[in-house]
Amino acid sequence: DGGITQSPKYLFRKEGQNVTLSCEQNLNHDAMYWYRQDPGQGLRLIYYSQIVNDFQKGDIAEGYSVSREKKESFPLTVTSAQKNPTAFYLCASSYSLDTEAFFGQGTRLTVV
């Protein structure tokens, strides 16, 4: 089945630890995105990548890092510099920046 797979579904980490969220897609999409969703707020763009080996900061990139070494994969690292890391993280992909984006099922990160 084609789609976007985010893993794990739930993740718990201690404060001060870095954590990496996985996002894999087999849709042959060039563009990939990471969003953060908090209660009472719309989805906010963290990073996006238009093509392999290229990525750009979104609106709330501070405290996060990404890599795009393969077309299928766009992992997100939440570093200890992120002040409020507990949130629901969504990965998405699209053929290009101008076409419909499809979302994964999300990873709920809780930092204690």
Add this chain to the structure above:
Amino acid sequence: QKEVEQDPGPLSVPEGAIVSLNCTYSNSAFQYFMWYRQYSRKGPELLMYTYSSGNKEDGRFTAQVDKSSKYISLFIRDSQPSDSATYLCAMTLSGGYQKVTFGTGTKLQVIP
């Protein structure tokens, strides 16, 4: 003031009712408008994508855009319990997803 305003609800309606979900926006330059449906603890899925003012229909769903009033709506006819979800509006200046602004979502509950 947020760029996109959306009543968070919850909105409860009986099965079979016509549902009206709305968003207002402040930036008159927005050109593309979208509605996403998000079930609890899942990623959003695209329902409707419109460019111009007017109505667009897809099955039981109708998206309406009024650029002069900076107001968009999603109507759901013959609502079903399976329509119970959070509905997010989204809009962008161009077609690029890296510049999409999302509303906070309206939670809808359809009572059998």
